[in-house]
Amino acid sequence: MIDLRGIDLNLLVSLDALLAESNVTRAAERLHLTQPAVSTQLARLRQIFGDPLLIPAETGRGMTRSARALALMEPLHAALKNLEVVVRHQPAFDPHTDTRRFVIAANDNGTAVLGLPLMERLPELAGPGVRIAFIVADQPSTTERLERGEIDLLIGSERMVPATMRARKLFDERFVVVQRKGHPRGTAPLDLDTYCALDHVLASTSGGSFHGFMDEHLEALGRTRRVALSVQHFTLVPELLAHTDYVSTLPSRFAARHRDRLDVFDLPFEARGFTAFAAWHPRNHADPALVWLRETLTCIAQHCVSFLPR
Template sequence: MIDLRGIDLNLLVSLDALLAESNVTRAAERLHLTQPAVSTQLSRLRQIFGDPLLLPAETGRGMTRTARALELMEPLHAALKNLEAVVRHQSVFDPHTDTRRFVIAAHDNATAVLGMRLMERLPASAGPGVRVAFLIGDQPTAASRLESGEIDLLLGSDRMIPPSMKVRKLYDEHFVFVQRKGHPRGDAPLDLDTYCALDHVLVSTSGGSFHGFMDEHLDELGRERRVALSLQHFALVPELLSKTDYVSTLPSRFATRYADRLDTFALPFEARGFTLYAGWHPRNQADPALVWLREMLAELAEQ
């Protein structure tokens, strides 16, 4: 049995030409190699197959194929053609006719802002074979879940996406102050004293914390606010604010989705924002289905 691990694919390409031409010189011209180089390859092929493959013709012109060479000709040529087709094949994805299940992991902020737009666009952009599942993003397990294929894309800040993954920037985000329409504070511009005196709702994705990103900024200013409630999901905040006098600081794109019931104001201090990225495993870099999904998300993010 031949050990394929020791065979250079180029040797098989040369063998195909040698068997077709039955002539080292013509095979060399066909392969764009020198005659000595092809002669060396023929010697190596004879060792591999344990057969002379080509013998000098009795007429003294050209060479004659051995029985083993005749057996090899057709299957070798067909195998090389199939391999060429595999290498040259460019897979495609048609969202209207193909079947694919996508799994996206994200915090509910990204799901509400970008995921919602994807869900709204999906009926017009894909057929019934395309389905999308959203899971809660969890940074500690993100790398293993991408590695195992449990999730296809991870939406989050740069801190959420493992450095070994491929990434694409989707958008830059900043924070705004949010209160219900008709809030007793009124609609005057916000100052720092007022901000700190109000009862705030904090979204703590890790759960249970009363000290968040905005509190870190206030610490630098030597100030503090009262965080009355801590929730783990952004989706609960708009409903809660619309029925109480609580206030919150939320990503601007998320807050904009609830402009019918909430008023937004600029923060009374400089606050760092964040950038939302899409992350995926390097093995899926050229997957046409995931390329389509990433392009769709990037287009929605630009809008």
């Protein structure tokens, strides 16, 4: 039995040419190798197969295939052709005809800002074979599920992206203040005193906290605000603000989706924003379906129009 681990694939390619040509010189020309190199390969092949393979013709001109060589010709050529197809095959994904189920992990801000536009446009972007599930990004289980292949893509800020994953920047984000249209304070720009005096709704993804990112900035300025309500989901805030006199500080792109019933204002102090990324497991980097999903989300992110007051 031949040990395939010890066979250089190039030797089999050379054998295919030698058997087809029954001539070392012509085989060398076909392989773009020197005649001595092909002669050396033939000697190695004879060793491997324990057979002369090509025998000098009785006429002294050319060579004759052995019985073993004749038996090898057709299956060897077919095997090499099949291998060529495998090697040259470039996987592709057509969202309009192919079937694929995607699982995307994101917080509700990411789902609202990128997920909703994706879901709204899905009928024009893909056919019925493409289905997308959005789940809550819950560290560290999200990392483990990315590792296991249960999640295809993670959308989140830089602090949410595991170091072991590949990532692509989607957009830079900043925070704005929002209130309902017709709010009793009017639509004048906010100053720091007014901001601190208002009753705030905090969207705290950790749940139950009355101290958020903006409070850290205010503490550095020696100021405080009153957080009257704390909710765990961003998506609750616009509905709550629309029916009360509370205000909230939200990511600008999220606020832009509700500008029909909310007024948006600049913060009266400097505050750091964040950068949103798409992250995926390195093994899926070249997966054409995942490439399509990443490119689609990037396109949505680049064309996401926010109301950015100045």
